[in-house]
Amino acid sequence: MVENKISEKDKERIDELRELVKNEITPYYDTDFNLLRWLQGHDNKLDVIVPKLKNHLLFRKSNWDLDHLAEKERNFPVHDYWPAGYTGLAKKIPNVIVNVEQTGVNDFWGLLHTFPLNDVLRARCHDLETMLKMVMEEEAKTGEKTSILYILDLSNLKFDLKLTTLMTGALSSITAFMADHYVELIHSFVLVGCPTFITTLWNIAKPLLPEKTKNKVQILSSHKWRNEINDMACPESLPTFWNNDEITTFTADVKRPKHIDEEQYYKGSLQPADKVQLFSVPAGKAKAFTVKAKKNQKISWLIETDGHFAYAVYCTEDENEKDFNKMNSAYPRFNKVPGPTWVPLHDEIIAPMTGTYHFWFSNEHAWIHNLKIRYIIETKE
Numbered sequence: 001m002v003e004n005k006i007s008e009k010d011k012e013r014i015d016e017l018r019e020l021v022k023n024e025i026t027p028y029y030d031t032d033f034n035l036l037r038w039l040q041g042h043d044n045k046l047d048v049i050v051p052k053l054k055n056h057l058l059f060r061k062s063n064w065d066l067d068h069l070a071e072k073e074r075n076f077p078v079h080d081y082w083p084a085g086y087t088g089l090a091k092k093i094p095n096v097i098v099n100v101e102q103t104g105v106n107d108f109w110g111l112l113h114t115f116p117l118n119d120v121l122r123a124r125c126h127d128l129e130t131m132l133k134m135v136m137e138e139e140a141k142t143g144e145k146t147s148i149l150y151i152l153d154l155s156n157l158k159f160d161l162k163l164t165t166l167m168t169g170a171l172s173s174i175t176a177f178m179a180d181h182y183v184e185l186i187h188s189f190v191l192v193g194c195p196t197f198i199t200t201l202w203n204i205a206k207p208l209l210p211e212k213t214k215n216k217v218q219i220l221s222s223h224k225w226r227n228e229i230n231d232m233a234c235p236e237s238l239p240t241f242w243n244n245d246e247i248t249t250f251t252a253d254v255k256r257p258k259h260i261d262e263e264q265y266y267k268g269s270l271q272p273a274d275k276v277q278l279f280s281v282p283a284g285k286a287k288a289f290t291v292k293a294k295k296n297q298k299i300s301w302l303i304e305t306d307g308h309f310a311y312a313v314y315c316t317e318d319e320n321e322k323d324f325n326k327m328n329s330a331y332p333r334f335n336k337v338p339g340p341t342w343v344p345l346h347d348e349i350i351a352p353m354t355g356t357y358h359f360w361f362s363n364e365h366a367w368i369h370n371l372k373i374r375y376i377i378e379t380k381e
Helices: 008-020 032-041 046-061 108-112 117-142 161-168 170-181 198-208 225-230
Strands: 086-089 096-101 147-153 186-192 217-219 277-281 286-293 298-305 309-316 328-337 345-350 355-362 371-380
Touching (some): 086 117, 096 117, 117 345, 161 170, 286 371, 355 371
Parallel strands (some): 147 186
Antiparallel strands (some): 286 355, 298 371
16 A cells, blocks of 8 residues: 655644544545645635535535446436546646646536536536546555646637626536535646637636635636647647647547537426425525425425525424524535526435425525525425
């Protein structure tokens, strides 16, 4: 077994954090480097790290089953339109694995008008878990912390209202999701094929990004980026579609994305209409609606909203309990879900206990907007 190259001080911190989450962490995820990432990503502040990490560990154990996701076939419907981009070791930067995101040609607008955001995130989690698995395997071999060189190819990007809507909504949410759950997995975000309006884009995106994410962004030159990226990663890990008259050495086989026909866009409404319920959350507030369920019953839901929100599901055997900190988490907290929802969110859980289930929604970010929610919720044996 290769000895991990970790300082004694970091080992002490890792052991302390491991003890604090020992009831939540799974054997698969319990590695020194995984815990070190959380410590480094949050400046060793355990009061900040522990609740965030516990939420992530709940997420791993939920019906999303993150520990086993990378073992499963990459066959989510979303994957036809969002190709895998992990290609192999960069080699020129040590302990780094390359992932190429075709941001300029991926049909994000079509995806988010066809699939619920949580389905898009499930598909994305498959790729993130695959990258995490590759990182963990490399760390086990070398004993050194490994991370992802995340290349965003902006070639053929169009500047329009769709792009700015995505940047301030769904794409910002996905970035926040990655920052919340895949702490310090990314070595750097490298932008290539940048359009002439890159400064405008960066001015829009920068305030929306977590501070540590902002600091990891590198924007390569518009004309010499192929040479510059060639200095960061070996040609075998860079896609063939970047080859041109000057450079013909890139050999990675990365598939091109499909485009979604507008005929496939979701155009429906919550059905059956007689089961739709209404709920609202005032600006600056958080509220919850409740449902009773017996242990092992299936609780399923559909949700539409007219604005951004955060949500989670908590459960308690005490129907009079109002303090969410004293309840059990039944579904992980999502801190930034963009709205209005173009496609209703849908998901389900198996009730872990008999009791009251609180569907908690936050509108605390809003100053004026009263969040309106339409939902259908069902419990079944």
